[in-house]
Amino acid sequence: MTIPLKSSASISLVSLVLLITGAIDSIRNLPATALFGSSLIFFFIVSSIIFLIPVAFVAAELASTWSDEEGGIYFWVKQAFGEQWAFMTIWLQWINTIVWYPSMISFIAGTAAYFFDPSWATHKMYIITVIIVVFWTMTLINLRGVSTSARFAAICAVLGMLIPMALIIILGIIWICKGNPIHVSFSVNTLIPHWKDNASWISLTAIMTSFLGMELAAVHVKQVKNPQRNFPRAILYSVLLILSTIIFGSLAIAFVLPSQDISLVSGVMQAFNNFFAVYHLQYMTPIITALLLLGSLGGMTNWIIAPVKGLLMAAEGGYMPPILARRNARGVPVNLLLLQAILVTCFCGAFVLIPSVNGIYWLLTALSTQLYMLMYVMMFLAALKIRNKKKHKKNAKTFSIPGGRAGFFVTCILGLLGCFITLIVGFIPPEILDIGSVLRYELTFCIGFVGLLIPSVLFYYYRKRRKI
Secondary structure, three states: OOOOOOOOOOEOHHHHHHHHHHHHOOHHHHHHHHOOHHHHHHHHHHHHHHHHHHHHHHHHHHHHHOOOOOOOHHHHHHHHHOHHHHHHHHHHHHHHHHHHHHHHHHHHHHHHHHHOOHHHHHOHHHHHHHHHHHHHHHHHHHHOOOOOOHHHHHHHHHHHHHHHHHHHHHHHHHHHHOOOOOOOOOOHHHHOOOOOOHHHHHHHHHHHHHHOOHHHHHHHHHHEOOHHHHHHHHHHHHHHHHHHHHHHHHHHHHHHOOHHHOOOOOHHHHHHHHHHHHHOOHHHHHHHHHHHHHHHHHHHHHHHHHHHHHHHHHHHHHHOOHHHHOOOOOOOOHHHHHHHHHHHHHHOOHHHHOOOHHHHHHHHHHHHHHHHHHHHHHHHHHHHHHOOOOOOOOOOOOOOOOOHHHHHHHHHHHHHHHHHHHHHHOOOOOOOOOOOOHHHHHHHHHHHHHHHHHHHHHHHHHHHHHHO
C-alpha cells in the first residue's frame, strides 16, 4: 500500500523501506507458505535472489531512465515490442487480479467467520456469498466516486498487517521459549529440499506469490534522494525485513498447526486461536479478527479500481469496444468496473469444481501467479531490448543497476529464470491438499489459464479490423 507523493518530494531511506515493505508484505500469505515447514527458509532466500531483487532493480532502472513518460510497464513494453504486446501485458496485469480477488476475499470471509462460528470458514456457500456481497458492495461504492484516502489506507496497513504480523511472530517465539511442542523439524533433510519431491518445487508458487508487486516500488525512485546509493540499500533492507517477517510468521503458524490441519483461508486465525487458548488470551480473538478485517478491506478498496485504470488506457486506445471506455459523471470507468465484478462472480464457480476450500484457494492463487509471471517475463524481455534504445541520464535522479551492462544482463536473466521456474511448477497440484482428481485440477487450471488469455487476442484482432 503506497501513499501518493508530489513529484518534488524527497523520500528518505527509512520511508522508502516502509513503502516497499508495505507494498509486498501480507499476513494473508502465511498459511500457504507454512504448509511446507522449515524448507520454506531455503526457498524464500533463493526466490529473493532470482525474483524479488531482479524485479525491483529492473523496474527501478526503467522507471528512472524513462522518467519523462507515463504508463509504467505498458510504456516499457510498447517501446520494446510495439503496442499490441503492450496491450497483452496490461491485460495480464489486470486479469490476474480478477482471479486474485476471490482468494483475497475468501481470506476475509474465513477471518470474519471467527466473529460467529469458525466452522463456517470451511463452508463453500458461506465463502461464495461473502465474496459476491463484499466485491459488489465495494464496486458500487467505487462507482459513486468514493475511494479510501491514502492516509486511511496507511492506517489500515499498520493496524491490519504490521501489528498482527508482529504479534504472531512474538507468540511463536514465546511458544518455543516455553518448550511447547512444534510441528516442524529443523534437520538438514527438512531445511534443504529434495529436488525429486514435487512438494519442494510446488512450495515455490506459494513463496513467489508473497513477492508479487515488487515493481510498484519503482514508481518512487524519481523522488529518492541520491537513488544510486539509497535505492539499493532500501531494497536490501526491505528484502531482509520482508523475509524475516514472512519466514518467522509462517514458521509461527507451522509451529502450532500440523500441515494437514492448516486452512489457507483461515490459517492465520487458527494459529492465533491456538496461541490464545494456551496463553489464556481468548479475549484477544475478536480484537485480532477486527484488525485483520480492517487491513484486508482497506487494501481491497484501493485495489478495486486501481488495475482498471491501466486497462482503461487500452480501451481508450481502441482495443475494446467504446462502451467499455465510458466513464460516468465522476470520471469512473463504470462499465469496466461492472465487467470486473461480473467476472469475479463467475470465478466463484471454482468453489463448485474443487472439493475443498483449501484446494480452491490454491487453484486461484496459482492461476493468478501464473498470469502475473507472464507479465514479468514481458517486463524483463522489454528491459533487455530497450537497454540501448535510449541513453541513461547521467544525473543524481537516475538509478542504474550495479555492475553496469553485465550487472543489468545478469539481473534480467535471474529474473527470467525465476519466472520460468514458477510458470512450470505452477501447473503441478500439491499432494497435501484435497483437490479431487489431478486430471480435473489440471484441466480446470489449463482451461482457466488459456481462457483468460484468449480475450486479449480477440481484442487485438478487434482493433486491427477497426483500423482496416
